[in-house]
Each structure stands twice: as C-alpha cells, then as structure tokens.
Amino acid sequence: xxxxxxxxxxxxxRLGHSEPLKEKPQRDVIGAPDFWREYQLSxxxxxxxxSESWRALTGIVEVVxxxxxxxxxxxxxxxxxxxxxVIRWNHPELDNLxxxxxxxxxxxxxxxxxxxxxxxxxxxANEAEAGITWVDYAVADTGTLALFSSAGKARSVxxxxxxxxxxFRADQLVTRIGEIMVKLDEMNRKQGLPAGxxxxxxxxxxxxxxxxxSIGVHGPKKVYAIIIR
Amino acid sequence: xxxxxxxxxxxRIRHAIAxxxxxQAVKKTTDKLEGGKLSSSEALGNWEQWREQGNRIRSHVxxxxxxxxxxxxxxxxxxxxxxxxxxxxxxxxxIFLQIAKGKNAKSVLKSKSMVSEEVHVNKALEDNGVKVxxxxxxxxxxxxxxxxxxxxxxxxxxxxxxQIADKFSEIAGEQLTHDTPTLTAFARQxxxxxxxxxxxxxxxxxxxxxxxxxxxxxxxxxxxxMVTTLPPVHVAFMGMERLLPSxxxxxxxxxxxxxxxxxxxxxxxxxxxxxxxQEGDLDGAQEFHVIIVDNGRTNILGDEEFQEVLxxxxxxxxxxxxxxxRHIGGHAYGDVYPGPIGAxxxxxxxxxxxxxxxLPYASSLCGACTEACPVxxxxxxxxxxxxxxxxxxxxxxxxxxxxxxxxxxxxxxANRYKLSIKAAQMMIPFLAKEGYIxxxxxxxxxxxxxxxxxxPAKQTFxxxxxxxxxxxxxxxxxx
Ligand code: SF4
Numbered sequence: 001x002x003x004x005x006x007x008x009x010x011x012x013x014r015l016g017h018s019e020p021l022k023e024k025p026q027r028d029v030i031g032a033p034d035f036w037r038e039y040q041l042s043x044x045x046x047x048x049x050x051s052e053s054w055r056a057l058t059g060i061v062e063v064v065x066x067x068x069x070x071x072x073x074x075x076x077x078x079x080x081x082x083x084x085x086v087i088r089w090n091h092p093e094l095d096n097l098x099x100x101x102x103x104x105x106x107x108x109x110x111x112x113x114x115x116x117x118x119x120x121x122x123x124x125a126n127e128a129e130a131g132i133t134w135v136d137y138a139v140a141d142t143g144t145l146a147l148f149s150s151a152g153k154a155r156s157v158x159x160x161x162x163x164x165x166x167x168f169r170a171d172q173l174v175t176r177i178g179e180i181m182v183k184l185d186e187m188n189r190k191q192g193l194p195a196g197x198x199x200x201x202x203x204x205x206x207x208x209x210x211x212x213x214s215i216g217v218h219g220p221k222k223v224y225a226i227i228i229r
Numbered sequence: 230x231x232x233x234x235x236x237x238x239x240x241r242i243r244h245a246i247a248x249x250x251x252x253q254a255v256k257k258t259t260d261k262l263e264g265g266k267l268s269s270s271e272a273l274g275n276w277e278q279w280r281e282q283g284n285r286i287r288s289h290v291x292x293x294x295x296x297x298x299x300x301x302x303x304x305x306x307x308x309x310x311x312x313x314x315x316x317x318x319x320x321x322x323x324i325f326l327q328i329a330k331g332k333n334a335k336s337v338l339k340s341k342s343m344v345s346e347e348v349h350v351n352k353a354l355e356d357n358g359v360k361v362x363x364x365x366x367x368x369x370x371x372x373x374x375x376x377x378x379x380x381x382x383x384x385x386x387x388x389x390x391x392q393i394a395d396k397f398s399e400i401a402g403e404q405l406t407h408d409t410p411t412l413t414a415f416a417r418q419x420x421x422x423x424x425x426x427x428x429x430x431x432x433x434x435x436x437x438x439x440x441x442x443x444x445x446x447x448x449x450x451x452x453x454x455m456v457t458t459l460p461p462v463h464v465a466f467m468g469m470e471r472l473l474p475s476x477x478x479x480x481x482x483x484x485x486x487x488x489x490x491x492x493x494x495x496x497x498x499x500x501x502x503x504x505x506x507q508e509g510d511l512d513g514a515q516e517f518h519v520i521i522v523d524n525g526r527t528n529i530l531g532d533e534e535f536q537e538v539l540x541x542x543x544x545x546x547x548x549x550x551x552x553x554x555r556h557i558g559g560h561a562y563g564d565v566y567p568g569p570i571g572a573x574x575x576x577x578x579x580x581x582x583x584x585x586x587x588l589p590y591a592s593s594l595c596g597a598c599t600e601a602c603p604v605x606x607x608x609x610x611x612x613x614x615x616x617x618x619x620x621x622x623x624x625x626x627x628x629x630x631x632x633x634x635x636x637x638x639x640x641x642x643a644n645r646y647k648l649s650i651k652a653a654q655m656m657i658p659f660l661a662k663e664g665y666i667x668x669x670x671x672x673x674x675x676x677x678x679x680x681x682x683x684x685p686a687k688q689t690f691x692x693x694x695x696x697x698x699x700x701x702x703x704x705x706x707x708x
Contacts, residue, residue: 003314004302007469007523012295014531021296029285031477032484033278053494114511121511122459126425142495151509155458159451177495178480184501185476188441195507196458199499204451206413207491208367208383210390211258214413217366218420219451219497 032178039141039176046140046173047227053143054225057202058215061225063170067097070167070226074099077224078108078130081163087111087128090152094134097167113154122156131157131220135166138225139177142201145225146180149196158200164220169228234563238587245557251387255379255558258386259549265492266546266601273484273494283485284605287540290472294530297439297472298521304442308504310517318348321522325350325431325464328518329359332462334428338420340446340453341365342433343381343543344466344522346565347578350431362427364420364452366413370396379559379567381545382490387558420452430456430514432502434467435542436482437519440475443503444519447486447496457502463514465502469521470539476501482542489544489603525578534614538573540604547598547608553591562588569598569608573615582619589615650689657684 001009008020031037041049051061062073078086086103088094090112100110116124125131133153137146145166149155158164174180177199187193204219215221234241245251270276290297302312315321321344329337337359339345351372354361363372367385371378373396378384385393394407397415405411432453434444444465446453457463473479487493506513529535548554548568559567564575564585572592576585589612592598598608619625640646660666661684 003316004312007314007316007521007527008295008299008302010523010527011298011469011530014527015292015295016531017295020299021293022299023296025289025293025296027289027474029282029289030474032480033275033282035275035278036480036484114509122425126421144495149510149513150507151511154510154512155454156512159454159458176480177483178477181476181480185440188476193441193443193503195503195505195510195513197501197503198454199495199501200497201495202497204449205497206366206450208365208370208385209393209409209412210254211261211383211386212390212409214409217413217417217450217452218364218424218455 031181032176036176037178041140041175043170043173046175047170047229049140049175050138050143050173050225050227053141054202054223055143057143057223059143059202059223059225061227063227063229065229067228070228071097071099071102073226074132074165074167075102075106077165078103079106081130081222083108083129083163085109085111085128086130086132087113087125087157087161088132089134089154089157090114091134094132094167099132113157114152121154122160125154125156125160128161130163130165131159131161133158133164133166135168135172137180137183138166138168138173138227139175139180139199140173141176144177144199144201146177147198147200148194149198150194155196155198158198159219162216162220163222163224164200165224165226167226167228173227234584238561238563238591241561241563242557242591245561248558250389251558252556254387254389256555258380258383259555262382262491262545263549263601266489266549267492269488269492269494273488279481279485280603280605282481283542283603284540286473286478286481287542287604288537290474291470291530291536291539294470294472297474298469300439301437301442301472302521304440305504305517305519306442308442308517310442310504310519313518313520315348315520315522315524317524318522321348321466321520321524322350322353324520326353326357328462328464329354329357329429332428334359334462336360336362336423336427337429337431338423338427338456338460339363339365339368339431340433340448340456341368341384342431342466343565344433344468345431346378348466348522348524350466362420362423364424364450364456366416366450366452369416369420373397373400377560377565380548381543381566381568381570383545387560424452424455424459427456427460429462429464430458430460432457432463432465434465434471434519435486436473436479437467437471438474438476438479438501439472441503443476443501445479446498446500446502447490448500449491449493449497451498454498454500457500457514458512461514462516462518463502463505464518464520466520466522469523469526485603486542486544489542489546489601525580528580529574529577534618535573535577535611537606538570538577538608538611540606541570541574542604543570544603546601546603550597550601552593552595552597557591562591569612570606573608573611576615582622582624586615586619586622586624589613589619647691650685650691654685654689660684
C-alpha cells in the first residue's frame with residue numbers, strides 16, 4: 001500500500017467505511033442556494049451592474065457601440081496615461097480590432113504575447129506599461145473578469161504591467177460567477193480545462209499595513225475595461 | 230509530534246495585555262474587518278441560508294473525504310501533477326526539501342499558506358541554505374521582523390507603520406517615509422525582482438476541486454498569481470480536508486469566504502490552477518506538485534463531537550469577534566491558529582491536551598464566534614466539550630476537581646443550595662462596594678482581577694418568587 005492509499009484507508013477507517021469509497025456519494029445540496037440561481041439580469045442591467053461594481057473598486061469603464069469606438073477609447077486612455085509600451089494577448093478579437101497599427105501610429109510599441117523572437121516573454125511583459133486582454137467572460141454581479149489561459153492568452157499579461165486593460169463584448173457578460181463555474185465543470189468533463197483560470201475584480205490591493213488600503217502591491221495598480229455593445 | 234509553547238498560556242496572556250500598542254492595533258483592525266463583514270453580508274441578503282449551504286456542502290465533503298480526496302489525487306495525476314502525502318509536519322518539510330534539492334533551488338518565493346506555517350517549512354529551508362521569501366505584504370513584514378503571523382488574514386496586524394518604515398529603511402539603505410503608498414511601492418519593487426528569479430513558487434490552497442484536480446486561491450495582492458505563474462516549479466501545500474466536489478460548489482464559497490474574511494464581495498483574484506502549463510503556454514509553472522498534509526487531521530475525523538471543525542474555511546471571522554482575541558492578539562495562543570478556531574483546533578491537531586488543553590479556556594463562551602462562522606461551526610460548544618475532555622483525561626488540577634465535587638454536593642440538593650445562598654448573602658456587606666465585588670475571596674480573585682462581579686441581589690430569586698407566586702395565586706385579573 002503506498003502512502004496515498006494508506007492515507008485514504010486511514011480516513012475511511014475513521015469515517016467507519018471498511019475501505020475508501022469508490023462510489024460517488026449521494027448529495028442533497030450542490031452549488032449555490034436555489035434562490036440565488038434564480039438571480040438573472042437583463043443585458044442592460046448586466047452592463048450597468050458590471051460598471052457600477054467595477055467603478056466601486058477604482059476601475060474605469062467605458063461602454064461603446066462599435067469596435068472603432070473601442071479603439072478610440074483605448075487610444076485616449078493610453079495617451080492620457082502617457083504609455084509608450086504595451087503587451088497584448090495573441091487573440092483573434094484583438095487582431096480584428098486592428099489596434100497594432102493604430103497604436104504604433106501613435107508612437108506606442110505593441111508586443112504580442114508569443115511573438116518576442118529570442119526575448120523572454122516574461123521580461124517583455126514585465127517591462128510593458130500596460131497589458132491588453134480580451135477576456136473570456138465577465139460577471140455583472142461583482143464586476144469580475146474571467147480569463148482562461150492558453151498559448152496566446154498568457155497570465156502574465158494581466159499581471160505584470162502596472163495597468164491592465166480588458167476589452168469584451170456585452171454578450172460575454174453573465175449575471176453571477178456560478179454560471180462560469182458550471183462552464184468550468186463542463187470543460188473539465190470534456191478534458192478541456194486551461195492550465196489557469198483567473199477571476200479578476202479590481203486592482204491588486206492590500207490592507208496589511210495598519211489595515212490601510214493600498215493599491216498595486218504586486219499586480220496592476222489600475223484596471224480599465226471597455227464593453228462593446 | 231507536538232511542539233511546545235515556550236511559556237504557559239497565562240504568562241503569554243500577561244505578556245500580550247501589557248502591550249498597549251498591540252491591543253489598540255488589534256482592536257482597530259478587527260473592528261474594521263467585522264464591520265465590513267456585517268455590511269457586506271447584509272447587502273448580499275439571506276446570509277443564514279448561505280451559511281446553511283456552506284455548512285451542508287462542507288459537512289458532506291468531510292463525511293465522504295475518502296471519496297473526494299481519492300478523486301482529487303487521481304485527477305491531479307491525470308493532469309501530470311505530482312502528489313505527495315505528508316502524515317505529519319516533519320514529513321511535509323522533508324518532502325519539500327526533496328523537491329527543492331531535486332531542482333537545485335536557490336530561491337523559494339512563497340505566497341500565503343497557513344499549512345506551510347503549520348509545518349514550519351521556512352526554517353528548514355534556511356537551514357539548508359535555500360533563500361525563502363514570504364511575498365504576501367503582511368507576511369513579508371513579519372518575516373523581516375523574524376516573527377510569526379498573529380492573524381489568519383492580517384498577519385502583521387500587530388505592527389504599526391513606523392516600525393515597518395524603519396525595517397524597510399534598513400533594507401533600502403535610506404530612510405523611507407511611513408506613508409502606505411511608499412511602503413507598498415518599496416515592497417513591490419523588491420519582490421518583483423525576486424518573483425522573476427525564483428526557482429520554486431509556493432502557494433497554499435483555499436480549496437481543492439475533487440472532480441478536476443484543481444487548486445483554488447483567494448488573494449488580493451497578486452503574489453499568489455506571481456508564484457504560480459513565473460517560477461518553473463509550483464508547489465502547493467494543502468490541508469487534506471480542503472476539498473469541494475466541483476466548481477459549481479465553489480460559487481457558495483466565493484460568496485461566503487471574502488465577505489467573512491475582509492468584508493469584500495470577492496477578492497481581487499480568485500485563481501484556479503489546473504496543474505502545470507499546457508502545450509504552447511509560455512508562462513505558468515512547468516511542474517506542479519501538491520503536498521497533502523494530514524498532521525493530526527485524521528484524529529478529528531469520525532469524532533462526533535469535533536468532526537465539524539474540519540469544515541473551517543480559515544476566514545478569520547471568529548477571531549475578529551472574539552473578546553479574548555481582541556484583548557490578547559494572536560501570539561498569545563502559542564501556535565499558528567489563533568482565536569476561537571485556534572483554541573479548538575490546536576489541541577485536537579496536536580492531540581496533546583497536556584500542553585494545549587488550556588487553550589479552550591481562553592474564551593468567555595459568549596458564542597460570538599459561532600454566530601460569526603460562515604460554515605456554522607459550533608465553536609463555543611466545542612470549547613466546552615474540549616474542557617470536559619480535559620477533565621475526563623484527568624488533566625485538571627486536583628484542587629479544581631475537589632472544589633467541583635464540593636460544589637456538586639452543595640448545589641445538588643435544594644436545601645443545601647438555599648443554605649449556601651444565605652451564607653453568601655451574609656458575606657455581601659464585607660465584599661461589595663456600590664453594588665459590585667471588586668476583589669473576591671480566593672478563587673474569585675482571578676475572575677475579579679480584570680472586572681467587577683455584580684453583587685448578588687438583596688433578595689434572592691427564590692424569595693422573590695415565593696412572594697410573586699403568592700400574589701399571582703391570590704387572583705388579579707389580567708384580561
Ligand atoms: S472556524 Fe469558522 S469563523 Fe473561524 S476561521 Fe474557521 S470558518 Fe472562519
């Protein structure tokens with residue numbers, strides 16, 4: 001018997017089972033309480049709720065009507081933050097937005113994750129002043145972004161630069177985080193879970209010094225979101 | 230194996246309450262955390278139903294832990310992760326050292342993990358010449374001071390900004406100002422370099438998902454993400470009871486844990502790690518290890534009186550409301566888990582009532598902890614049961630047993646009880662001043678050391694009742 005089996009056997013003994021249970025146990029409650037599952041917002045409510053929650057945590061958000069308008073907002077933000085280097089996910093939606101040319105025209109160097117030649121992508125991300133992502137889902141209830149990792153969608157981009165800007169379409173909004181949890185369960189059952197899933201709500205923060213809130217301890221200090229209707 | 234606190238509980242408490250600054254800092258912070266919890270749970274609504282749900286899910290998992298832990302282990306392996314089992318603290322440290330040696334690691338960067346504190350991994354690493362850095366801001370601060378955390382959620386609760394600024398200035402080689410942004414920026418800059426160069430990242434796991442073999446971390450600073458994203462190896466420490474069946478269940482705890490811990494609707498980051506990086510990924514650890522720690526937990530399983538304490542999600546809410554914790558801070562509890570949860574779980578995990586059996590007495594049994602607990606652990610009932618257990622083990626002093634035998638003899642019979650009350654009443658004029666007894670005789674002295682005992686009423690309840698019931702029987706129509 002190896003150590004794992006021995007531990008499981010020890011647990012089984014303590015619980016009064018002759019050997020570790022192999023059969024999936026019957027359950028009477030799963031997930032969130034029933035009343036919470038009925039919580040469902042309309043699209044407009046979701047946009048409002050997300051924006052409200054996002055702003056409550058110092059986040060900045062714009063709701064726009066078209067990809068072109070999104071690009072304009074993005075350019076303005078980068079300009080007012082005086083940013084000269086960004087790194088972005090290698091994501092088809094961001095390709096379609098055509099931001100590389102536009103930003104370079106404005107004097108901003110754009111690096112794309114995975115296309116750093118011989119340079120370390122982590123170093124490039126670490127030196128970038130902003131990271132741009134196209135998130136997988138966003139949660140209206142809490143103002144939360146959900147980011148699934150993959151080759152082009154690295155975790156470093158939303159983590160290392162001091163500013164994180166995320167863009168998504170309004171139809172990627174869900175009401176509660178549990179809706180994404182169910183999707184993760186489905187992905188897992190189809191062997192399709194990414195290596196990392198991050199739910200991000202607001203900037204990096206700490207209250208470890210005299211319980212005084214401080215922003216940008218290790219992760220981004222500022223978070224921006226653009227919602228395209 | 231049981232470690233021993235250097236000095237007895239009473240000594241530790243005396244030491245703690247002498248520290249005025251500590252007490253003020255602890256009060257201020259716990260007030261704020263408790264206030265945040267109350268308003269955020271109220272804003273969510275149906276808090277009792279959420280607690281009930283949390284309790285039912287956790288109780289189910291603990292009662293079927295053999296199934297869920299087995300499933301988790303299998304799924305971690307399916308994803309190519311390495312699973313290690315540590316029966317006790319010593320083994321946990323040895324396993325970690327083996328991994329570190331195998332990787333020829335020079336530097337280990339840690340994010341918050343209570344279990345790694347529980348098994349004392351840092352010292353062992355340092356003794357082996359491996360640099361180990363705590364990256365959670367609060368943990369980083371107390372590591373620089375060479376101290377242990379004094380709160381589960383706010384480890385440096387007992388340090389003020391002046392002390393911190395002085396310490397940071399030593400490292401910076403220049404005098405830093407004591408404002409929070411300056412101090413935070415300094416830590417960010419120092420630690421960022423370390424994150425990028427570390428050989429191994431260490432995390433804890435707030436939850437582990439059985440069905441997928443994932444670990445889940447709730448963090449605010451981003452250091453938990455750093456240590457799992459940048460170093461080539463990620464080692465997660467995990468208490469063996471930390472499981473949830475599926476992601477769907479996590480929703481309940483996303484709603485319960487941050488609110489109970491800090492009053493946030495959700496932490497800045499909820500990070501799910503599904504093993505090492507996948508094909509094509511250029512960040513995330515290349516190797517994933519999980520060290521599953523027993524260290525006394527199996528002792529608690531199957532124990533009807535105490536099994537439920539394994540439901541704990543380490544939120545710290547019971548600390549913030551505890552009048553004793555608020556007066557003595559975390560260090561006085563003598564081990565990693567302070568407050569009511571510490572008073573319950575420490576003697577049980579160590580299975581050593583001789584050394585740790587006095588902890589359950591560090592409580593006024595007011596029940597605030599039980600009321601605060603997001604998974605409805607009846608903490609104050611357990612504290613009473615632990616005291617009873619200590620008595621059953623014959624570990625209470627002889628005079629106490631004699632005293633209670635005498636008390637039983639006296640109060641077990643109505644006429645003797647009456648007599649003793651009469652006798653006590655005759656003593657009042659000698660003891661009480663303005664309705665309070667400030668210094669009681671003999672064993673009351675401990676009690677009246679820090680508070681006044683209300684003097685007994687002039688007329689006992691029995692006497693009053695005799696009179697009132699007579700009057701009531703005498704008639705009087707109340708309708
Ligand atoms: S016992 Fe309850 S309140 Fe205390 S830390 Fe654990 S979950 Fe939180």
